[in-house]
Amino acid sequence: MELTSLNLSLDALRQTDFPAVAPGGWYDLAIVGGGPAGLTAGIYAARKRVPAVMVTHDLGGQVLWTSSVENYPGYNLVQGRDLVEKFKAQVAQFPIAVAQGQRVARIEPQRGRFRIVTESDVEHFAKAVVLATGKRYRSLGVPGEKELIGRGVAYCATCDAPLFQGKVAAVVGGGNSALTSAGDLLKYAARVYVISNMAALTGDAVLQEPLRKSDKVEFLMNTTVLEIHGTDKVESITFSNNANNQQQTTNVAGVFVEIGLIPNSEPFQDLVDLNQRGEIVVDCACRTSRPGVFAAGDVTTVPAKQIVVAAGEGAKAALSAFDWLARGGPPPAAGG
Ligand SMILES: Cc1cc2nc3c(=O)[nH]c(=O)nc-3n(C[C@H](O)[C@H](O)[C@H](O)COP(=O)(O)OP(=O)(O)OC[C@H]3O[C@@H](n4cnc5c(N)ncnc54)[C@H](O)[C@@H]3O)c2cc1C
Structure with missing residues (x-):
């Protein structure tokens, strides 16, 4: 050589x-x-x-x-x-x-x-x-996701959580990455939705614990994200309940996509x-x-x-x- x-x-x-x-x-x-x-x-x-x-x-x-x-x-x-x-x-x-x-x-x-x-x-x-x-990171592939990347749609809470000080954010996913992101967001956001299409969270109990104890966190289980809305930045998210197909739109400033790698x-x-x-x-x-x-x-x-x-x-x-x-x-x- x-x-x-x-x-x-x-x-x-x-x-x-x-x-x-x-x-x-x-x-x-x-x-x-x-x-x-x-x-x-x-x-x-x-x-x-x-x-x-x-x-x-x-x-x-x-x-x-x-x-x-x-x-x-x-x-x-x-x-x-x-x-x-x-x-x-x-x-x-x-x-x-x-x-x-x-x-x-x-x-x-x-x-x-x-x-x-x-x-x-x-x-x-x-x-x-x-x-x-x-x-x-795997993407969700729903309307609005690609268009709003960097304008409220994010894949790295470690990097971007501080931008959501006092705001409402959603984390999509129920595994370790999603729970870690929700934990990061908890330090800054006023409210955090954890949205998972599974019936139960799959992430470690040690990561679930602080989220379950916080009154800022709401878990939306068995729920599928359909669309992210916003013109210049994320304004809301539409999701549907897998059991009854009922759709709901909620105002959020950020959507963290954490559905695996x-x-x-x-x-x-x-x-x-x-x-x-x-x-x-x-x-x-x-x-x-x-x-x-x-x-x-x-x-x-x-x-x-x-x-x-x-x-x-x-x-x-x-x-x-x-x-x-x-x-x-x-x-x-x-x-x-
Ligand atoms: C949020 C999060 C938290 C984690 N926490 C922990 C933890 O606490 N402890 C732990 O042990 N592990 C943790 N992990 C897992 C750990 O980070 C990974 O297992 C590890 O980084 C994998 O290393 P890697 O070198 O194989 O790949 P990566 O870290 O993914 O690095 C891949 C590299 O390849 C480059 N690359 C990709 N495609 C190309 C291309 N086409 N051309 C040129 N370059 C390219 C990238 O830029 C990057 O430099 C965590 C992961 C995440 C996402």
């Missing part, structure tokens, strides 16, 4: 803002995604002296949407953004190129290499790839095998169905979508990629 495409100064790399990466570079490894899985893969690849590029939309992934983390080893309690800063500072110690603000649109296997192409047509080349693109695997559907949920199928060494392509974290079939699990899988994926490269990597005519 020769040190290709790595002419970045170590001093610059010690900064947490990473220097720009020239397009068209050649690397041994490309890591797609900069959440806990991708960042950890970056640390492991760099420590193995694998010339690598990380191509990512953001640095931090879902941890940026998390207020408090209480289950990452070494910290009793850490804010999501603080944990991301720690990850970034650690990555910055190592010689790895970090191409931020780039969304990979597709990866083309070519003779002995992979061509990584972003949505803005920037390309990078690598002999092996680690896919670590995680998950994103879906894997960011669309760009790779022709590259590697996915399961029915769209997750990348991996074995216990993070190998996918295509030699030279490894995957880690929430985008994969590995159960338990957690920061520590994603970080561990990122380490495994990088080490598997290192091993594959050390054994000779792609045969000259392979990969296609």
Whole structure:
């Protein structure tokens, strides 16, 4: 493995803002995604002296949407953004190129290499790839949702709850994400509706407790959201009771959509095998169905979508990629 495409100064790399990466570079490894899985893969690849590029939309992934983390080893309690800063500072110690603000649109296997192409047509080349693109919020798909995103429709209470000081907001969903959002909103909003199409909440009891104790929270169970109304901003929401189909419209200033997450695997559907949920199928060494392509974290079939699990899988994926490269990597005519 020769040190290709790595002419970045170590001093610059010690900064947490990473220097720009020239397009068209050649690397041994490309890591797609900069959440806990991708960042950890970056640390492991760099420590193995694998010339690598990380191509990512953001640095931090879902941890940026998390207020408090209480289950990452070494910290009793850490804010999501603080944990991301720690990850970034650690990555910055190592010689790895970090191409931020780039969304990979597709990866083309070519003779002995992979061509990584972003949505803005920037390309990078690598002999092996680690896919670590995680998950994103699922949308409701009702009229008004798309039109009012950022104008009252939100997917991240950690980020946006303070905007609803003294206002009425609805959280759609009944799982852990929805209950966490309702808990975040409780600190600011005058009233919070929790709307779920299930008969009972599925989120943890520990998250339900403070909501049930608050007289600001109203649970609308067995209820389906039909439409979000508003011209410049969210004004009201219409929902229907699943039992009697009775419709109701209620004034709200915000609607937080918290109905689960879906894997960011669309760009790779022709590259590697996915399961029915769209997750990348991996074995216990993070190998996918295509030699030279490894995957880690929430985008994969590995159960338990957690920061520590994603970080561990990122380490495994990088080490598997290192091993594959050390054994000779792609045969000259392979990969296609
Ligand atoms: C609200 C919330 C609270 C949570 N709280 C906790 C908690 O307390 N403890 C815990 O352990 N876990 C928690 N989790 C789960 C945890 O955050 C995830 O399991 C973890 O972040 C997964 O890491 P990942 O690297 O696999 O994916 P992600 O964190 O999703 O990161 C994916 C990365 O890939 C990038 N990306 C996506 N698509 C592309 C593309 N096409 N091209 C380039 N880059 C792309 C993204 O920008 C991002 O950088 C929480 C999740 C949420 C949503």
